[in-house]
Amino acid sequence: MKLVQIGRPSATFALPFKHRAVxxxxxxxxxxxxxxxxxxxxxxxxxxxxxxxxxxxxxRLAERNFVRGAENQEQMVARLRARKGFLSYGPNLHIxxxxxxxxxxxxxxxxxxxxxxxxHTDMTxxxxxxxxxxxxxxxxxxxxxxxxxxxxxxxxxxxxxxxxYALEKNKKVGKQLEFTMVSNLSLMDExxxxxxxxxxVQICTSIDGPAHLxxxxxxxxxxxxxxxxxxxxxxxxxxxxxxGLDPNLYHVEALLTTTRETLPLWKDVVDTYVGLGCKxxxxxxxxxxxxADRSGPKVEYPxxxxxxxxxxxxxxxxxxxxxxxxxxxxxxxxxxxxxxxxEDPNFLDIRNPCGAGIGQVAYNxxxxxxxxxEGRMLHEMGDSTFLIGDVDxxxxxxxxxxxxxxxxxxxxxxxxxxCVNCTYQPYCGVCPVHNHKTQGTLFGRMRESTLCAVHKGxxxxxxxxxxxxxxxxxxxxxxxxxxxxxxHFLQSCAL
Amino acid sequence: xxxxxxxxxxxxxxxxxGTVRLRVDAQLYPLEAVYAAAYVFIDRCYVFLxxxxxxxxxxxxxxDGALDEAALRDVVGEFTNELLSxxxxxxxxxxxxxxLEAVTAQALAGARGAPTLAELEAFDFSEExxxxxxxxxxxxxxxxxxxxxSEAERSDQRRPPWAGAGERGGRAVIELRFHRGLYDGNxxxxxxxxxxxHARFEQRxxxxxxxxxxxxxxxxxxxxxxxxxxxxxxxxxxAKTGGVA
Numbered sequence: 001m002k003l004v005q006i007g008r009p010s011a012t013f014a015l016p017f018k019h020r021a022v023x024x025x026x027x028x029x030x031x032x033x034x035x036x037x038x039x040x041x042x043x044x045x046x047x048x049x050x051x052x053x054x055x056x057x058x059x060r061l062a063e064r065n066f067v068r069g070a071e072n073q074e075q076m077v078a079r080l081r082a083r084k085g086f087l088s089y090g091p092n093l094h095i096x097x098x099x100x101x102x103x104x105x106x107x108x109x110x111x112x113x114x115x116x117x118x119x120h121t122d123m124t125x126x127x128x129x130x131x132x133x134x135x136x137x138x139x140x141x142x143x144x145x146x147x148x149x150x151x152x153x154x155x156x157x158x159x160x161x162x163x164x165y166a167l168e169k170n171k172k173v174g175k176q177l178e179f180t181m182v183s184n185l186s187l188m189d190e191x192x193x194x195x196x197x198x199x200x201v202q203i204c205t206s207i208d209g210p211a212h213l214x215x216x217x218x219x220x221x222x223x224x225x226x227x228x229x230x231x232x233x234x235x236x237x238x239x240x241x242x243x244g245l246d247p248n249l250y251h252v253e254a255l256l257t258t259t260r261e262t263l264p265l266w267k268d269v270v271d272t273y274v275g276l277g278c279k280x281x282x283x284x285x286x287x288x289x290x291x292a293d294r295s296g297p298k299v300e301y302p303x304x305x306x307x308x309x310x311x312x313x314x315x316x317x318x319x320x321x322x323x324x325x326x327x328x329x330x331x332x333x334x335x336x337x338x339x340x341x342x343e344d345p346n347f348l349d350i351r352n353p354c355g356a357g358i359g360q361v362a363y364n365x366x367x368x369x370x371x372x373x374e375g376r377m378l379h380e381m382g383d384s385t386f387l388i389g390d391v392d393x394x395x396x397x398x399x400x401x402x403x404x405x406x407x408x409x410x411x412x413x414x415x416x417x418x419c420v421n422c423t424y425q426p427y428c429g430v431c432p433v434h435n436h437k438t439q440g441t442l443f444g445r446m447r448e449s450t451l452c453a454v455h456k457g458x459x460x461x462x463x464x465x466x467x468x469x470x471x472x473x474x475x476x477x478x479x480x481x482x483x484x485x486x487x488h489f490l491q492s493c494a495l
Numbered sequence: 496x497x498x499x500x501x502x503x504x505x506x507x508x509x510x511x512x513g514t515v516r517l518r519v520d521a522q523l524y525p526l527e528a529v530y531a532a533a534y535v536f537i538d539r540c541y542v543f544l545x546x547x548x549x550x551x552x553x554x555x556x557x558x559d560g561a562l563d564e565a566a567l568r569d570v571v572g573e574f575t576n577e578l579l580s581x582x583x584x585x586x587x588x589x590x591x592x593x594x595l596e597a598v599t600a601q602a603l604a605g606a607r608g609a610p611t612l613a614e615l616e617a618f619d620f621s622e623e624x625x626x627x628x629x630x631x632x633x634x635x636x637x638x639x640x641x642x643x644x645s646e647a648e649r650s651d652q653r654r655p656p657w658a659g660a661g662e663r664g665g666r667a668v669i670e671l672r673f674h675r676g677l678y679d680g681n682x683x684x685x686x687x688x689x690x691x692x693h694a695r696f697e698q699r700x701x702x703x704x705x706x707x708x709x710x711x712x713x714x715x716x717x718x719x720x721x722x723x724x725x726x727x728x729x730x731x732x733x734a735k736t737g738g739v740a
Contacts, residue, residue, distance in 0.1 A: 087605050089605050090605060139605065358603065399603065399608075408599050412598055415588045420591070440536075441535040441577065445577065445580045
């Protein structure tokens, strides 16, 4: 380890900052999320308080509010407000599990799917209506209602009922309403597609990479799950183009679950996504929920190996971008929006405090309500810690539930050992449900957390890229922070 | 520091009893931190706290019945890591209290929104004291006479808290000795009421401890340990909220 030799640190020059050695430089950040990458000499001068007023280094430091007495307080307040704007509103993401039944069997299934004959896990119409009533009580003017399962296409009549009831009810409530559906697509047909496109439901699916890996991990009886999913991805994208939507903006989103077998296939994974016309790839590690808990030894891996996989895959994606291919990595885009964009994209799992309860609610098929999807997943595993009520519980009681309060506190990085001193604190977030599952405590111990290892490792990579100073790479990373237009999917904003 | 290298004067394993005991310097680790770490472990261990001079003694007995030295040392190693984390968190939560309160209040107020008129109407603004038919709010000193410990009891102080500590009707019973500086008497009372259908109890109080003799027809040891966990959980909750609910 290389150490910067600092003579006598100045107690008066710098405003509070955090620092970390990254890619041969020293990264400094402050509370409002400004950052600078300094050389060793620059960092030494900064720490000792010797940069002369008017010098290039002093100006750089002062512009980003690192110098005491030269700070722009209005700017600091505005930036903090931009980063914490989400605190003024309640949950905007409402995950509705319309059934636990699923026709695919995935080795890592986080949702603890039920067999196709388990019709008792279908949501009833009455529960569906009370669920929508509850959703529309949120204090957030923007509402995303996400159909999940199981496999939501198994219970398509309930999806239709919820959608139509929500649209009707919302005429009086006036929320900015959006619908999304997470589906394996294997039960899609032309009638369902027409209905979903006509009703502006954004469709997301799972692609685990090349066909042989996807089909090995996601079993569809007698058929290829990969073939079914990729057929419908292409078909849906065609339909979007047919109604005049820009294919660069409107296309099926796909999610990856990274298992041990995915790690050596980073290039095949990226190529698969690019080949399908996807513009984004989310390199998500496997979570310890659902069947993944049982199949852990088969699908899990040390996070050090995951980070090698991540670096290889994103390096390759950057090279493709240089050649004109549009493909971004979702983790990177989330962090870069905070790092380069100065805003919080409100990704609920990497937020401070996290979105459990105050940012999202998960509605189970039986009308029980959870702080988040992960909390519901644990419930299906027999741990109901994150159950906060049901569709008959008053909205204010749900939001004031002691578990919601506990999670808001436990995920506040200002109270979290390690995070409190971490250079990445302005951009990061913790998941108390993950902590609870893996370490038996909501607060968790970040030095032993696999989630922390992933977040730190990815941010190390991104700052290395930024610090390397290749203008083409920095320009690509900057483009990844662009918020994609999705106005077509907003119910009150018809084309 | 791995569990295997924890100093022997701080850690003592009792393989036969499935218990590992840790001595904690109360000057280094505030009681709030010990409570917090203990609470994290009550789902996987039976946890018992006691004082030993300037030190706190934490007894951990894994519920899965781990009975080998290595497993017990792993448990105590995990506990010491959690304890350190809790001690630090206790400190930074104090340091950053204003920020934490502001952010949490804004988040919850933003999520809940303003109360409705019906909710305001239903709110209980009265300050009348609550009824206490079970005598939970009454102190142990009021309910149970204090008496001096016998010499035999004094010599028994280092034994596991759930070891048989005496005889009643020719039968050994388990005595739980809850240190009065560490356990809330009201919490113990509430725990005894919850466990009343599973065991019989005799209570008394001495200089340092609330003493509960436990006798049950079945699973006496498990009942005693669960009771101790329950009382600890309520004590910690009480310390956080200012009273046993």
